[in-house]
Amino acid sequence: xxxxxxxxxxxxxxxxxxxxxxxxxxxxxxxxxxxxxxxxxxxxxxxxxxxxxxxxxxxxxxxxxxxxxxxxxxxxxxxxxxxxxxxxxxxxxxxxxxxxxxxxxxxxxxxxxxxxxxxxxxxxxxxxxxxxxxxxxxxxxxxxxxxxxxxxxxxxxxxxxxxxxxxxxxxxxxxxxxxxxxxxxxxxxxxxxxxxxxxxxxxxxxxxxxxxxxxxxxxxxxxxxxxxxxxxxxxxxxxxxxxxxxxxxxxxxxxxxxxxxxxxxxxxxxxxxxxxxxxxxxxxxxxxxxxxxxxxxxxxxxxxxxxxxxxxxxxxxxxxxxxxxxxxxxxxxxxxxxxxxxxxxxxxxxxxxxxxxxxxxxxxxxxxxx
Amino acid sequence: xxxxxxxxxxxxxxxxxxxxxxxxxxxxxxxxxxxxxxxxxxxxxxxxxxxxxxxxxxxxxxxxxxxxxxxxxxxxxxxxxxxxxxxxxxxx
Numbered sequence: 001x002x003x004x005x006x007x008x009x010x011x012x013x014x015x016x017x018x019x020x021x022x023x024x025x026x027x028x029x030x031x032x033x034x035x036x037x038x039x040x041x042x043x044x045x046x047x048x049x050x051x052x053x054x055x056x057x058x059x060x061x062x063x064x065x066x067x068x069x070x071x072x073x074x075x076x077x078x079x080x081x082x083x084x085x086x087x088x089x090x091x092x093x094x095x096x097x098x099x100x101x102x103x104x105x106x107x108x109x110x111x112x113x114x115x116x117x118x119x120x121x122x123x124x125x126x127x128x129x130x131x132x133x134x135x136x137x138x139x140x141x142x143x144x145x146x147x148x149x150x151x152x153x154x155x156x157x158x159x160x161x162x163x164x165x166x167x168x169x170x171x172x173x174x175x176x177x178x179x180x181x182x183x184x185x186x187x188x189x190x191x192x193x194x195x196x197x198x199x200x201x202x203x204x205x206x207x208x209x210x211x212x213x214x215x216x217x218x219x220x221x222x223x224x225x226x227x228x229x230x231x232x233x234x235x236x237x238x239x240x241x242x243x244x245x246x247x248x249x250x251x252x253x254x255x256x257x258x259x260x261x262x263x264x265x266x267x268x269x270x271x272x273x274x275x276x277x278x279x280x281x282x283x284x285x286x287x288x289x290x291x292x293x294x295x296x297x298x299x300x301x302x303x304x305x306x307x308x309x310x311x312x313x314x315x316x317x318x319x320x321x322x323x324x325x326x327x328x329x330x331x332x333x334x335x336x337x338x339x340x341x342x343x344x345x346x347x348x349x350x351x352x353x354x355x356x357x358x359x360x361x362x363x364x365x366x367x368x369x370x
Numbered sequence: 371x372x373x374x375x376x377x378x379x380x381x382x383x384x385x386x387x388x389x390x391x392x393x394x395x396x397x398x399x400x401x402x403x404x405x406x407x408x409x410x411x412x413x414x415x416x417x418x419x420x421x422x423x424x425x426x427x428x429x430x431x432x433x434x435x436x437x438x439x440x441x442x443x444x445x446x447x448x449x450x451x452x453x454x455x456x457x458x459x460x461x462x
Contacts, residue, residue, distance in 0.1 A: 001376070001395065001396045002376070002378070002415070003376040003415060003427060003432060004375075004376065006436055009443075011443050012439050012440070012442075012443045014443075014446070015439075015442050015443040015445075015446035016439075016442070018446055019442065019446075034372055035372075036372050036373055061372070063372075116420065116421070117420040117421035117422075118420065118421075119403070119420075119421050120421075139372075140372055142372040142374065142419055142424065143372070143419065143420060145406055145422065145424070146419065146420045146421065146422045149403075149405060149422070192372060194372040194373075194374045194417070194419060194424070195372060197374070197417060197424050197425045198424055220373075223439065227439070248428060248431040248432075248435060249427055249428050249429075249431045249432035249435065250417050250425045250427060250428070251425075256406055256407075256424055256425060258405065258406045258407075258408060259406040259422075259424060262405070262406070349372075
């Protein structure tokens with residue numbers, strides 16, 4: 001496929017690795033924010049091809065992973081109601097809540113359906129006026145415009161049996177938290193290409209300046225990531241700290257204005273808890289008061305109970321890049337994709353799931369081979 | 371979640387006041403909403419996420435970037451015979 005195959009060219013990959021190897025003189029720790037990028041890095045063995053001086057740590061950019069336990073518990077409460085059809089992305093079904101997960105609730109008779117777009121949930125609502133259809137609106141800035149459009153359209157159509165359980169999060173406040181945290185080791189970031197497709201990268205310029213850390217907006221194919229790493233190493237080795245854009249075929253500095261306008265019409269910024277990380281100020285989106293009739297939390301008056309993560313799960317440290325999945329004693333034993341303790345083992349974008357799929361041989365040595 | 375894929379716009383129509391396109395991804399064609407890329411045209415590539423195009427692919431930028439990468443690769447091929455460290459660009 002055009003714009004995919006050429007970014008998987010082995011000869012270009014070798015050339016980029018050669019260039020990176022010649023440039024690097026000191027050890028550097030780089031983080032890719034986005035779970036989709038983590039997956040590409042693992043799948044193509046990019047971490048193993050790079051010079052040993054470059055360490056890649058994996059960031060919190062997995063929406064399924066950071067959706068707070070409280071939101072999952074609310075989803076479970078709502079999905080269990082007999083009048084509800086609960087529509088969700090497939091990845092959310094096995095994410096553990098405090099007591100159970102959506103898949104178990106479905107097995108017990110709840111009407112939980114997997115959809116690939118909020119538009120499908122709208123379609124279900126139109127087809128079942130006698131039922132109440134709730135869409136689990138999780139995601140980052142990439143997904144927020146589609147969710148906003150679904151709510152906007154429901155209001156326009158007067159679709160009264162549709163609502164959304166919103167748990168949307170924003171990337172820049174999480175990067176700020178990471179960079180401000182004691183013990184941060186990250187010296188350069190690959191900024192998330194599809195989040196920046198929607199939002200642009202101007203927001204990252206202040207972060208890069210303030211913390212003197214280079215950031216390169218990167219795409220999702222192996223050549224994209226190698227080029228982004230090469231650009232970061234070049235900045236680090238020459239003492240520069242700027243925002244550069246490797247993924248210029250999709251990303252502009254301003255981003256997609258029509259998409260941003262739809263988000264702003266429907267959502268407002270709020271504080272949000274991130275699973276494993278805790279509350280992050282101004283890091284989430286919620287529906288504006290004029291869309292309250294489409295807010296599942298208000299429609300169903302769900303209760304919020306404090307919930308605790310299992311102690312043996314290291315997901316917080318994995319999401320912050322402090323630990324590797326293979327550092328966790330439960331990895332591959334007490335915690336597998338079939339029976340996960342924490343969300344990063346569930347989602348296809350979670351770092352633990354990516355290591356389990358591509359680096360399982362490392363279990364036992366607790367060391368990822370280079 | 372943030373997975374988004376480039377596809378080519380084959381045709382466009384207006385459906386209940388909204389612009390919708392048939393977009394080709396390799397062998398398959400899917401319906402995609404164009405609300406966020408009002409200037410997109412037939413024959414162009416768009417990046418698609420959960421049923422919505424979120425950008426028009428900038429063909430010029432892609433061309434320029436790819437030319438640089440190819441040039442670097444051919445220089446590398448001429449100048450240096452030694453293989454890169456590690457496993458080398460193996461595909462899974």
